[in-house]
């Protein structure tokens with residue numbers, strides 16, 4: 502598990518480094534999924550960085566596509582493309598646009614950014630694989646604000662009806678969306694009970710505990726239902742000054758003040774774990 506913790510720290514470091522150097526980006530929601538990505542790309546998913554389209558791979562759809570930087574960091578660390586390329590984020594001609602694009606980036610399996618659509622596509626991918634009798638798994642990461650979209654609930658309804666035991670949805674439940682706290686805007690209520698009532702196999706975990714996330718995925722894999730993992734997370738996790746505060750969704754320019762100290766602290770944590 503230490504390796505996964507290190508991987509998550511590296512994802513946070515690369516993410517903060519590229520976004521602060523670029524001077525704009527979705528910091529909060531990228532930092533909250535670092536641990537889940539570390540478990541997926543550090544242990545659970547089958548993939549080949551030298552052959553991103555390998556037909557035996559598992560698929561990940563980052564339905565909250567604005568958090569591409571965290572996923573790019575995981576992919577670069579695992580060798581899908583050179584790590585230096587991360588610094589081209591969102592620049593003209595880059596293969597790394599702010600939101601994920603399957604036609605540009607090695608390792609990205611679905612173009613996302615319009616909230617709600619990604620998980621809908623992931624459902625179709627899981628259904629297609631199931632119909633063909635293939636063993637690949639499909640993972641999707643959605644946001645809590647995103648879960649206000651109708652398409653999310655169509656997916657929640659259809660996946661159990663189609664018996665998609667090859668489909669695992671992870672909800673990055675960081676309790677914040679673009680413009681405030683989700684409970685103040687349109688609460689999801691008891692989302693675990695809702696998912697269960699729709700027919701999913703549900704696990705409720707600390708979304709920053711890599712061992713718990715790993716265990717949750719194992720349990721979902723064993724279940725004969727689609728899996729729903731509620732990741733209880735903190736938006737901005739890893740940069741203490743930005744954790745769970747309003748205004749941490751996307752930062753620009755001066756809002757990055759203090760990032761060097763945050764990066765130094767993360768690098769120190771990483772060194773202590775080597």
Ligand SMILES: Cc1ncc(C[n+]2csc(CCOP(=O)(O)OP(=O)(O)O)c2C)c(N)n1
Nearest residue numbers: 530567614615616644645646647677678679
């Ligand atoms: C359909 C759609 N409406 C609005 C937006 C603009 N938008 C981008 S991120 C975001 C907030 C999403 O909140 P959440 O899903 O909780 O993401 P996180 O907290 O993980 O950043 C919004 C409204 C969008 N990308 N797509």
Ligand SMILES: [Mg+2]
Nearest residue numbers: 645646677678
């Ligand atoms: Mg959120």
